[in-house]
Amino acid sequence: MHVYEVRPRKAKCGVDLISDALPFGRLWYDTPDHAIGYAKSRSRSHDAVIRVYDAAGNMIKTHEHVGDFKEW
Secondary structure: OEEEEEEEOOOOOOEEEEOOOOOOOEEEEOOHHHHHHHHHHHOOOOOEEEEEEOOOOOEEEEEEEOOOOOOO
């Protein structure tokens, strides 16, 4: 299972998508919805949990994504 975190940037311009499953570890997005969309598409064949945090560090949303890949 992949775990993704969407956190606001310290510069207050956009959000960071953070995960060990990403090739560079962290990606910048302008809105949380774009980051969540990328995490969902990146984990199409894997189960994933996407956690969204506010500026204070509190988790405000959790998305659970079940992979669409099916074995024969």
